[in-house]
Amino acid sequence: MNPSHNLFIIGPTGAGKTSIGRRLALHYGLPFVDIDQEIERHCGVDVSTVFEIEGEAGFRQRESAAIDECSQRNGVLMATGAGAVLAVLNRRHMIERGYVVWLQASIAQQLERLERDLHRPLLQVSDRHERLHAMAQIREPLYRDIADLAVPGEHGSVTSATERCIALIDHYWQRHPLASSQQTA
Numbered sequence: 001m002n003p004s005h006n007l008f009i010i011g012p013t014g015a016g017k018t019s020i021g022r023r024l025a026l027h028y029g030l031p032f033v034d035i036d037q038e039i040e041r042h043c044g045v046d047v048s049t050v051f052e053i054e055g056e057a058g059f060r061q062r063e064s065a066a067i068d069e070c071s072q073r074n075g076v077l078m079a080t081g082a083g084a085v086l087a088v089l090n091r092r093h094m095i096e097r098g099y100v101v102w103l104q105a106s107i108a109q110q111l112e113r114l115e116r117d118l119h120r121p122l123l124q125v126s127d128r129h130e131r132l133h134a135m136a137q138i139r140e141p142l143y144r145d146i147a148d149l150a151v152p153g154e155h156g157s158v159t160s161a162t163e164r165c166i167a168l169i170d171h172y173w174q175r176h177p178l179a180s181s182q183q184t185a
Helices: 017-028 035-043 047-071 088-097 107-113 128-146 158-172
Strands: 007-010 032-034 077-079 099-103 149-151
Touching: 007 017, 007 088, 017 032, 017 077, 017 158, 032 035, 035 047, 047 077, 047 088, 088 128, 099 128, 099 158, 107 128, 149 158
Parallel strands: 007 077, 007 099, 032 077, 099 149
Antiparallel strands: none
């Protein structure tokens, strides 16, 4: 077990990191930080625009800076982007600074959940299945390497998924005893 003040949510696109993360943050009384939203707030434009102007490399630099800054906080729930695990330093920060929960989702689940989503830059391709498969081949071993807890994806509501996560997190997370007195946003 990884004793920590922080919870970090990782996983593939469409796994529910933001939706479930918000509910988990509320449940555990932690401020919620979505890394993509932090980048948007800092840049003043959406992630798609950052990709358009700076490319994926520029976005990844911004993502790493945001993860470094946010993961240093005490008592935060941070939801990362799906590709955040690609950078060695991001992985190190997450391992050292928080309890890492991997929300899993099959490619079929991702396709279903993202069917109408036209805003994710890396999914603006003709064959989403192939793109998701290629990303999974690279990212799943990285998720596995840093996760303290893996939560299998299932069909169902965000509420039931959150309840499943809470049950598993409560069973395995060794929350640092100072977390409630040192929370910062």
